[in-house]
Amino acid sequence: MTPKELLARSPIEQYEAEVLLAHILGVQRSWLLSHGDEDLSTEDEHAFMTHARARASGEPLAYLMGYRDFWSLRLIVDQHVLIPRRETEHLVEWALECLDAGDQKVLDLGTGSGAIALACKSERPELSVTGTDQSEEALACAQRNSEALGLExxxxxxxxxxxxxxRDWDMVVSNPPYIAASDEHLVQGDLPAEPESALIGGETGLEMLEHIVTEAPGHLRPYGWLLLEHGFDQGEEVRTLLTERGFSNVATRADWSGQPRVSGGQWQN
Ligand SMILES: C[S@@+](CC[C@H](N)C(=O)[O-])C[C@H]1O[C@@H](n2cnc3c(N)ncnc32)[C@H](O)[C@@H]1O
Structure with missing residues (x-):
């Protein structure tokens, strides 16, 4: 069978099918256009159909391919970690703006695949970066990423x-679980396949955010920043948490689609 014929029989939508087939063949997606009439091996056909059926039944493409591109990095992902999202790149962008030059200490809470920590380190090798997670499996994935990318x-x-x-950190960043346990989004898209512990933030969804805001002042150096990703409808509540806790320069930034997605403040005491 040729790539054209195989793609025509695919049970998933065309773009994802092309990405998957290119991944299996180890080629760029554009290769499929110029070689669409060449014969594929039975092995490749079989691998494609197996993965495409898994995708059709809800397995995220990132888990099937084993990676997701985030910032300028290709990150290994598996079913133990959240698939890094584009929105989170706004948090990285803001973090890099707030950090002074030099050996500053950055803490990424709930690091998952290591996405935020590794993106910061890749841009600013002089930073001293630590990532934490309560999941051993997530930390194993983060560790594999740091080894593969050569980032310490x-x-x-x-x-x-x-x-x-x-009281040791110039900056604390986090994309904690912030979805309410009853939120209908939990059954949509890739979410049902991702770890619940990476998604659900409690009954209201604000519980983890509130915990981090409450505890952060005890860990930040004077003038240190706390930056938090949150749901599109949680900006006001997170700003209130930060202000009531005593943070200054409290602000929220929107993502590429205009939704408020990251809030933060500076601890000036
Ligand atoms: C939304 S995911 C974010 C992963 C990664 N930082 C990213 O942005 O792609 C939240 C992460 O918080 C971790 N987590 C959940 N509860 C935690 C806790 N009590 N302490 C530390 N990490 C926790 C989860 O294991 C998960 O990796």
Whole structure:
């Protein structure tokens, strides 16, 4: 069978089918256009149809291919970690703007695949970056990413600030679980295949965000920043949490689609 014929029989939509087939063949997607009438091996046909059926039954493309591109990095992902999202790149962008030059200390809470920590380190090698997660499997994935990318980040296991020293950080960043347990989005898109512990933030969805805002001042150096990703409808509540806790310069930034997605403030005490 040729790529054209195989793609015509695919049970998934055309773009994803092309990405998947290119991945299986180890070629660029554009190769499929110029070689669309050449014969494929039975092995490749079989591999494609197996993966395409898994995709059709809800398995995320990123888990099937084993990676997701984030920032300028290709990150290994598996079913133990959240698939890094474009929105989170806005958090990285803001973090890099706030950090001064030099050996500053950055803490990424709930690091998952290591996306935020590794993106910061890749841009600013002089930073001292630590990523924490309570999931051992997630930290194993983050570790594989740092080894594959040659980026030195410290990985520590434990709940939020528990595995790190107090009052030691110039910046704390986090994309914690922030979806309410009853939210209907949990059954949509890739979410049903992702770890619940990476998605659900409690009954209201704000619980983890509130915990981090409450604890952060005990861990930030004077003038240190706390930057948090949150749901599109949580900006006002997160700003209120930050302001009531005593943070200054509290602000929210929108993502590429105009939705408020990252809020933060500076600890000036
Ligand atoms: C939304 S995911 C974010 C992953 C990654 N930072 C990213 O942006 O792609 C939230 C992460 O928080 C971790 N997590 C959940 N509860 C935690 C806790 N109590 N302490 C530390 N990490 C936690 C999950 O295991 C998951 O990796």
């Amino acid at each position: 980040v410290r990985w520590k296991r434990g709940s939020w600030f528990e595995p790190v020293d107090a």
